[in-house]
Every structure is written in structure tokens, then in C-alpha cells.
Amino acid sequence: MLIFSLFLGWTPNQVFAKIARQLQGDNAVNRVLEPEELMDEVAQAEAYATSDFAEPHEAFVTRFAETFPDFSSGKVADLCCGPADPTIRFARRYPDTCVVGYDGAESMLTFGRKAVTQAGLDFRISLKHQLLPIPARTEPQFNAVLCNGSMHHLPNSTILWDTVKNIGMIGSLVFIMDLTRPATTEAAEVLVQQHTKATDPKLMRRDFYNSLLAAFRPEEVRVDLDAAGLDHFRVEVVSDRHMMIYGQLR
Numbered sequence: 001m002l003i004f005s006l007f008l009g010w011t012p013n014q015v016f017a018k019i020a021r022q023l024q025g026d027n028a029v030n031r032v033l034e035p036e037e038l039m040d041e042v043a044q045a046e047a048y049a050t051s052d053f054a055e056p057h058e059a060f061v062t063r064f065a066e067t068f069p070d071f072s073s074g075k076v077a078d079l080c081c082g083p084a085d086p087t088i089r090f091a092r093r094y095p096d097t098c099v100v101g102y103d104g105a106e107s108m109l110t111f112g113r114k115a116v117t118q119a120g121l122d123f124r125i126s127l128k129h130q131l132l133p134i135p136a137r138t139e140p141q142f143n144a145v146l147c148n149g150s151m152h153h154l155p156n157s158t159i160l161w162d163t164v165k166n167i168g169m170i171g172s173l174v175f176i177m178d179l180t181r182p183a184t185t186e187a188a189e190v191l192v193q194q195h196t197k198a199t200d201p202k203l204m205r206r207d208f209y210n211s212l213l214a215a216f217r218p219e220e221v222r223v224d225l226d227a228a229g230l231d232h233f234r235v236e237v238v239s240d241r242h243m244m245i246y247g248q249l250r
């Protein structure tokens with residue numbers, strides 16, 4: 001199959017992605033997009049903004065620090081920043097940075113702006129209403145581009161890779177974390193049971209299930225990165241439901 005597929009013009013990574021999917025069997029679940037790409041409803045934004053994500057958001061910043069130990073200062077973009085909790089944690093960890101958070105949902109940004117003011121970080125964090133992809137700009141580019149827990153909201157990952165290339169420059173650090181899609185719907189149900197409490201709101205459990213089914217698989221990300229000319233970027237599975245994607249723009 002490998003030889004035949006290469007003959008058809010597929011890249012080796014495309015072939016391996018296909019083999020991986022076949023090995024998952026007939027049950028392998030296809031990506032099911034989130035019912036709404038943006039989280040623009042006030043109630044939804046409030047539910048998200050008031051949830052406790054301290055542990056995963058702190059882990060996001062810690063993993064960035066472990067991945068890029070030499071980074072200390074500069075201009076940073078946080079894509080799909082939502083209510084800006086990871087944005088604030090990042091700015092606190094790196095006092096010599098200025099961070100611009102972008103999100104397409106104004107209701108999320110309203111919560112984010114309040115949180116930034118409460119954190120006393122208005123002088124270093126600005127939040128902008130902006131739908132991805134962000135077009136190429138003439139303003140100074142970013143030294144680092146972040147995105148946490150949002151890639152699965154996008155209809156395709158090219159939107160993210162185009163944005164990264166448009167707002168980054170040679171040497172920019174790129175760091176993304178997101179869910180990975182389980183192989184089957186049954187595996188998604190097990191993850192929901194393992195990582196939520198019976199007392200958690202039903203809506204939250206349902207949203208987590210939907211997010212898992214909307215997520216990309218690591219091998220799909222690999223193929224998309226290669227197609228975007230980011231073949232030197234790494235994709236690492238870091239838990240039973242998370243992957244991190246990182247690299248430096250050339």
C-alpha cells in the first residue's frame with residue numbers, strides 16, 4: 001500500500017495517517033464540528049469564564065516554559081483567547097512581555113477585559129475582537145504565538161497555520177495545545193466519565209463530549225502542518241486527551 005500510495009503522489013505522512021485510521025477499525029470516528037464555532041452567547045461565555053481551569057491553564061504556561069526555556073520577553077499573541085485566563089497567567093509568568101489576545105466572540109472578550117483589569121495588567125495585555133484567520137500585517141510581528149484549547153473550534157487547521165505565518169516572523173515561537181479526538185465515540189464517553197464529576201452540570205459534560213469529537217487527531221495535524229510548510233513543527237501527545245504542537249518559524 002505504501003508504494004502504491006506514494007505512486008499516487010501522497011506524502012509519507014499522508015500514507016501513515018491513512019494507515020493509522022484504518023488500524024482504528026470501522027468504529028473510527030470522523031470529526032464532528034462543534035455546533036457553534038464561536039462562543040458568543042452571553043450565558044455560554046459566562047459559564048466558561050466562571051469555570052475553574054486553573055490547573056490546565058497553569059500547565060499550558062508551564063509546558064511553554066519547559067519547551068522554550070530561553071524565552072523571556074517580547075510581543076506575544078494569544079489566538080482565540082476567550083476570557084483571557086491563560087493570557088493573564090502567561091503575562092504574570094513573563095513580566096517583560098506585552099500580550100495581545102484575539103477572539104471572535106465579543107461576549108468572551110467582555111469577561112476577558114474585566115479579568116485583565118482585575119489582574120492590574122491593562123498596561124501589558126490588550127484584547128481584540130478578531131476572527132481567525134488574521135491577514136498578513138504591516139505592523140511589527142509577534143515573537144511568540146500561543147493558542148490554548150481552541151483549535152478544535154476551527155473548521156480546518158489551515159486557518160490557524162495561515163494566521164501563525166501571517167503574524168509571526170522568522171524565529172517566532174509557536175505553541176499550541178488542544179484536545180485529541182478519541183478513536184471511537186465509546187472512548188469519548190469514557191473520557192467524559194473519567195474527567196468530569198457526576199455533580200458537574202450536564203451541559204458541561206455534553207460540551208466536553210462535543211469538543212472531543214470536534215478535535216483533530218495528531219496524525220491529521222501532522223499532515224496539515226506538512227502541507228502548510230511547517231514540517232519542522234512537532235506534534236506530541238501529552239495526556240490521554242491532549243496534544244501540544246510547537247516549533248519556531250523559519
Ligand SMILES: C[S@@+](CC[C@H](N)C(=O)[O-])C[C@H]1O[C@@H](n2cnc3c(N)ncnc32)[C@H](O)[C@@H]1O
Pocket residue numbers: 037038039040053079080081082083084085086102103104105108130131132133147148149150153154
Ligand atoms: C474553548 S475556548 C478557549 C479560550 C481560551 N483560549 C482558554 O484556553 O480558556 C475557544 C475560543 O475560541 C474562539 N474562537 C473559535 N473560533 C474562532 C475564530 N475563527 N476566530 C477567533 N476566535 C475563535 C471562541 O469564541 C472561544 O472563545
